[in-house]
Amino acid sequence: MTALKAHEVEHFVIRPTLKNGIFLVYGPDAGLVRENAQRLITYFLENAGAGADNSSNSLQLSTLDMADIDADPGRLAVEARTTSLFGDAPVIRLRNASKALAPAVEGLLKDMPEAKIIIEAGNLLPRDKLRALAEKSPDARTLPCYADNAGTLSGLIEQTFRDAGINVEREALSLLRDSLGNDREVTRRELEKLSIYASQSKILTINDVVELCGDNTTITTDRIVDATGTGHAANLETALGRAFGASLDPQRILIASLNHFLFLRLARAQIDQGLLVNDVLNRSHPRPHFSRKTSIEQQLRLWNDKNLARAAERINTAIHQSRQQPALDETIARRTLLALCMAASRR
Secondary structure (H helix, E strand, O other): OOEOOHHHHHHHHHOOOOOOEEEEEEOOOHHHHHHHHHHHHHHHHHOOOOOOOOOOOOOOEEEEEHHHHHHOOOHHHHHHOOOOOOOOOOEEEEEEEOHHHHHHHHHHHHOOOOOEEEEEEOOOOOOOHHHHHHHHOOOEEEEEOOOOOHHHHHHHHHHHHHHOOOEEOHHHHHHHHHHOOOOHHHHHHHHHHHHHHOOOOOEEOHHHHHHHHOOHHHHHHHHHHHHHHHOOHHHHHHHHHHHHHOOOOHHHHHHHHHHHHHHHHHHHHHHHOOOOHHHHHHHOOOOOOHHHHHHHHHHHHHOOHHHHHHHHHHHHHHHHHHHHOHHHHHHHHHHHHHHHHHHHHOO
């Protein structure tokens, strides 16, 4: 098969079954496209001359951009047919390929030289000529690169930390799975950062992940609303201090707090109708993160519908006051949330 399935790409880049030809690496995950292209290049360079003089340095890499081809359409063919001083087939990396590359690729596939041409492209549809040419030719392979799903992302995270000898808390793994995955390059960077951080202790906790990788705005507001709802004044003061220190908009905090208490009221109503807390939370959209489950369950025990309605009304009033008096918005937010926090602590 010249057109690889997404799940076959990982095995292929470890040991390519095509020695020379065109390798079209494409897909919506630009980071994974770059990573797989680099892995192919590394394999070819490290295995240059294998079976002959075992020289790993005899191949030379040429790197081109689509702009080079636009300026000189024959450039790729010239590079592909230019051997090194040692007579080895060239390795060529072509970045940012577009549909305009199709004629050059078509010409090469009609009389394929002994070259390894790794082409990086964005998301190509089956009808795109560049992809269609590569999929039909025995001298080419297409490597689709899609964003990690839950399974591949979990495997990548676990393998990274296993290789580094780092033990990771289960909650930390769960948070990482929910936080990463849109771009392989970003994921690699975040995992590398965490690995370096935990290189001495060999332990990675959920707090480490929150501090180093989390969406700080979302995490901070979650901490504020959970501290308010559970009646932990010290935690609330710490979270508010961090939020205001990071110049987080007090009105945004109040709006997030209002949404949280409205969510609690909806969940409380379903529980009062006989549903189990766990079922209510699992059906919620968006579903609260695993790490917050215990806190939210506690809040649902502390607050009844009547008190939740009053809390939402008080926060809504504070939002209007902060808009009318923007110079006092931080004071209004702090005073409102602390009052609700103290009310929860007395229950």
